[in-house]
Amino acid sequence: MxxxxxxxxxxxxxxxxxxxxRPAVLTDEPAQSETADDEAISSLHPWTQSLIGILPPTSEEMQTPYINYLEEKYA
Structure with missing residues (x-):
């Protein structure tokens, strides 16, 4: 990664x-930070997003990084 x-x-x-x-009193403030979070998360690789539970991984998205890892390890 x-x-x-x-x-x-x-x-x-x-x-x-x-x-x-954060204390419960502060949670009623505007959700501007959530927008920034969403932008930051959407810029991540789909596999990384699945790590933090944003997107459910597809089988190909999970296989490709593992295959790349194995190819690099045993090359």
Missing amino acids: PVSERWCLVQTLLISIQQET
Whole structure:
């Protein structure tokens, strides 16, 4: 997985943790950060999105990265 995708995944996870740990009073604020989250998530590879539960993975999306991994490992 490219470093840029890993970094985006880390940022998305941190934002998610921050939102879950906010006091209930602050959760009524506008959902501008959700739009930014959606944009960040949509820029990720579909396989990475499936890791964080955004899209259900298709069999081909799951096989291709694994095949690439095996080809690199045993090349």
